[in-house]
Amino acid sequence: MILRKVIYTLAFLLLLSPAYLLFAKLKTPEKNFLGIWKEAAWEYKEADRFLLHQLADKQNRIATANEEGVRIHTGETWNFKKNGVLLLTKHDDTIKTMRWSLKGRGNVLEITDGEVTEHYDISTVEQDKIELNYLSDMHIKESAKLIFEKT
C-alpha cells in the first residue's frame, strides 16, 4: 500500500517536473532573439540558388496579392524588439518594419510585413550566432541557411 503511494507520487512528480523546469528555471527562446543581429551569410547549395531566386522573384512580384512568400535578404541588420516588432536596416537606414514571432515549440521563426510571410527553422541560437534554415513548400530546407552574428 505504502509502496503504491510512493510510486504514484513519484509518477506525478515526474509528470510535473517539465512544468517546473519551464516556469522556474528556463529562459523562453524569444529572449534569445532580442537585440540587433547582422546578416553574415546566406548559404545554399548551388542547385538551390537558382530555385530560391526564382521563387523569391516570382513571389515578390505577386506580394501585393497577399501571397505568402520569400525575400532574399542581403547584408541587412535585424533588430528584434520585445513587442514583436522587427526593424530591418541597411547602412543605418530602416528599410522595413516587420512583425516577428516564434511558432511551434519555439523552433520556427515567422516574420511578416503583412504581405509576405517568411518562415525559418531555427537550427542554432547561441550568444553571438543565429542560424536559420529557410522553410518553403519546395523542401529546400537545410539547403538555404541564413547566418546572423550579434552586433
Added chain:
Amino acid sequence: MLRKYSNSRTLSDNIKLGTLTAFVAGMVNVASFLLFFSFSSNVTGYYAVMMSELIKGNLYQFAVVAIWISSFFFGSFLSNFIVIHFNKRNAYLAHAMPIILEMACLLFVGVYGSYYYKDTLMETEVLLLLMLFAMGLQNGLTASISNFAVKTTHLTGATTDLAILFSMFTHKEYRNKQHIIDKAKLLVSIFASYLAGALVSSMGYSFLKFKVFYIVSLFLLFVIVYDLYKIRSVNRLLRIRKKGEEEETPEKIGTEISKNNRNEMVLQ
C-alpha cells in the same frame, strides 16, 4: 453512437463514432500545423522530438514537448476516468462529458485565436497544449467505449491494422470472415474521414484561420446531440407505450367487473 459501451456496440455505432471523430481529428491536426507549425495529435513524433531536443541541450523545447505529451496523457486519463466512474449512473452523460470538454477546449482555441491572439510563443504553446488535451480526451473516449476498436486521432496503429487485414484478405481462409470484413470497413471509414477532415481544414484555413475550430465544434455538437435526440425519442416511445398500457388497464378491469355483475344477475 455514445450510449452503448464495449461489446454491446454494433459495427454501425463504431463507424458513426469513428468517422465523425476522425473527421474532427483530421481538421484539428492540419489546423494546428498550419497555424502553429506543430501537430496536435502526433504523439509518437513528439517522443522522438523530445529526446532529440534533450540531446541538443534545448531544455526549454524539451520541457514544452514533455508538457504537450503529458496533456495528451491527462486528456485520455480523464476520459476513461469519467467513463468508468460515471458509466453506471448515466451512461450517456459519462460518454458525452469528454466530448463536451473537448468541444469547450477547441471552442476556446477558436475564440481566443480569433479575438485575443497576440502571436506570442507562450500563447502558441498553451493553445497547442489545449489541442493536445482535447485530442487525448477524444482518443481516450473512443478507445474506452469501443473496447479499443476505435482510435481516431492518429493513424499509425490503424495503418498497421489495415495492412494486416489487407494481407489477411490474400488468404482464402480469412477472406470471408465477417469480423475481419467489419474491422476493415471500420478502418477504411476512419481513414477516409480523417483525410476528408484534413482536406477541408487545409482548404478552409486560408480564409477561416482560427474559425476552423467553430466548424470542428459543430461536428462535436452533432455527436453529442445525435445520441441525446435518440435517447429522447426512445424515452418518448416508452412513455407513450406506458401511457397506453395504463389506459388499457381500467378498461379491462371495467369489462371484467361488468361481466361479473352480469353473471351475478343471471344467478339471481
